[in-house]
Amino acid sequence: MSTDSTPLQSSAVINEAVQTLREGGLVAFPTETVYGLGADAQNPEAINKIFTAKGRPSNHPLIVHLAAPEKFDAPQVDWAALLSPWVRDLSEEALQLVNAFWPGPLTLVFKKDKRVLNELTGGQDTVAIRAPAHPIAKELLRQFKGGVVAPSANRFGKVSPTSAADVRSEFEDLLDLMILDGGDCEVGIESTIVDMSSGDKAILLRPGVITPKEIFAKTGISVYQVGEAEIGVANAVPRVSGSLRAHYAPTTPLRLYAPGRVLDALSEFPDIKSRVAVAVWDSESSLVLEDHPSIDVEEIIVSSDSMLFASRLYRTLRDLDEQAWDLILFPEPPAGQEWDGVRDRLQRACFGSGPSSNSHASS
Ligand code: TXA
Ligand code: MG
Secondary structure, three states, X not given: OOOOOOOOOOHHHHHHHHHHHHOOOOEEEOOOOOOEEEEEOOOHHHHHHHHHHHOOOOOOOOEEEOOOOOOOOHHHOOHHHHHOOOEEOOOHHHHHHHXXXXXXXXXXXXXXXXXXXXXXXXXXXXXXXXXXXOHHHHHHHHHHOOOEEXXXXXXXXXXXXXXXXXXXXXXXXXXXXXEOOOOOOOOOOOOEEEEOOOOOOEEEEEOOOOOHHHHHHHHOOOEEEOOXXXXXXXXXXXXXXXXXXXXXXXXXXXXXXXXXXXXXXXXOOOOXXXXXXXXXXXXXXXXXXXXXXXXXXXXXXXXXXXXXXXHHHHHHHHXXXXXXXXXXXXXXXXXXXXXXXXXXXHHHXXXXXXXXXHHHHOO
16 A cells, blocks of 8 residues: 655545545554544544554544645634534634644644534543644645544554554554555654633643643643642543553563662562663763673663654654563653653553553553
C-alpha cells in the first residue's frame, strides 16, 4: 500500500485514503504529535473498528480531527462555523484558544452537539476536538471534508507511534491497513488536552508541549490543573484513557533516577541486571559506575531541551525496547511546566513497563 518513506504523499494516495475513509475503512496518518488511526467520525461501524483494532475499551472517548478548507488564510478561518456541527455552547474563551492555537497540538473538550455519535464520546456529553498541523493530516481532512476520529495508532496501553514503520509494527496483523507516511513526528508526544466544557474554568486533562503558561501568555486564559482549588470533583475527572496510571508502556522494565542517583536506582534491582541502558542528559558528564563491574551499562544521551526530548522520547523507548535490555533507566525530568508532558508520559511508562505491561495498562 503506502509506506514509501517520502514525507509527502501524492494526491493519488490521499484520494485513496479519502475513499477508504468514505467506505468505512481505517487509515493511519501522521500528525505533528504522533500517528493517528483514523475513521469517519460519522460512521459508527468505522468507529467500532478502531476500538477492535486497538483493543481499547469502547467507553474511552476519541478525538475528532478537523481542518479548515484551503481557501482560508489562517487568520481568517471561521472556526466557530466549522465547529458548529460538533459543539454546543461554544464559549468566547474556547474560541480564543482555538484561534490562538489551531492548527496545532492542542485538543479542546467541548459540550457536544446532539448530532455527535455516542460511539465516539463513550456516551459522555462532551466531545474532544483538535485541528492537526501536519500537512498530510490537513490535506487528508480537507479532501475528506468531514471529521475524522483518530486515537494514537498503537495497541491500547502501548507507546504511541511517531513513524509509519512504528504503526506498521503495532498492527502487523492488519495487513491491508492503509498507512500514510509523513516521516517522523516533530512534537513526539500527544496533544495537550484542555477541558472547556464546564463553561467557566479551563482544566488541563493531559499535559503536552503547549503549556498553561504559554496559553496564559497568548490569551490571558488561566488553565487549572485537575485537583486545583475550586474545581468540583465531578468536573475534574472525565474519562481520559491516557490518565490511567499505566500507559505508553514498553515491555522492558523502565525506571527513573534522581539527579546523580543511578546507583541507587540500580540497587533497587539486586537480582538483575546484566544489561542496563541508562539515559543521560547531554548537558552532563559521563556516568562512573565502577562499583558495578558485573553490569553492562550503556549510556544513551538524551536532550536537556524539553522540546527535543519530547520529540525523541517514544522513538528512544521503542528502539530500546527492541534491544533486549534487562532494565532501562531515565533521568527524572526537571521541575517546570515545559517538562510536565514528558514527565507524565515517563511516569506512566514506568508504571506500566515490564513483560506484563498489557495487564497493568488495562487495569
Ligand atoms: O496528539 C493527539 O492527541 C493524538 C493524535 C493522533 O491526534 N491523539 C491521541 O488520541 O492521543 P488518544 O485517543 O490516544 O487520546 C485521546 C485522549 C484520551 O485520553 C481520551 O480519553 C481523551 O483524549 N478524550 C477524548 N474525548 C474526551 C472527552 N470528551 N472528555 C475528556 N477526554 C476525552
Ligand atoms: Mg493514545
